[in-house]
Amino acid sequence: MTSPIDQLEQYRESIDNLDAILLHTLAERFKVTQAVGKLKAEHDMPPADKTREAQQIARLRSLAATSGLDPFFAEKFLNFIVAEVIRHHEKIRGQAPHPETPNT
């Protein structure tokens, strides 16, 4: 029989594996949003797109519901990621924060 300590260790190994997936997927996602930022800058496209953002939120809430996550958490998660995307773009542009939500 597995002892509680061994069971805990097994769970922690799963958490560590899942965290590795999350971080590498996030790294890939930021590569794509950086490419989006570059594309938009090169072609004078507006950084923010309210229609796209509304679609993303609706899609994430729906994905959350099917995967057993709190839909409100999914929205918080998107906001967390978008804040980092904005931070990246501000770093590139050397600008102060502004209320638009670019390239999500």
Add this chain to the structure above:
Amino acid sequence: MTSPIDQLEQYRESIDNLDAILLHTLAERFKVTQAVGKLKAEHDMPPADKTREAQQIARLRSLAATSGLDPFFAEKFLNFIVAEVIRHHEKIRGQAPHPETPNT
């Protein structure tokens, strides 16, 4: 040649795919942390483990560095997830927030 609009659409499809990976992986991670919470409660193990938390932060910062992410972002990300884990556990226990960091 791909038009900027088509290129943007391709990038957005990639972002949507990556977001689906992220949400499903998060759903799986919360399943494991809930199992950890149950195991700890059943065996009177302390909810917080400072050694484990320090290891997780060091590991995530290192993973971030190899995958091109800001290590500080990796730490913020772990804190964001842990806040949700705490919220789940408080919901289960019906308790007010407390400063310990359980079952990460």
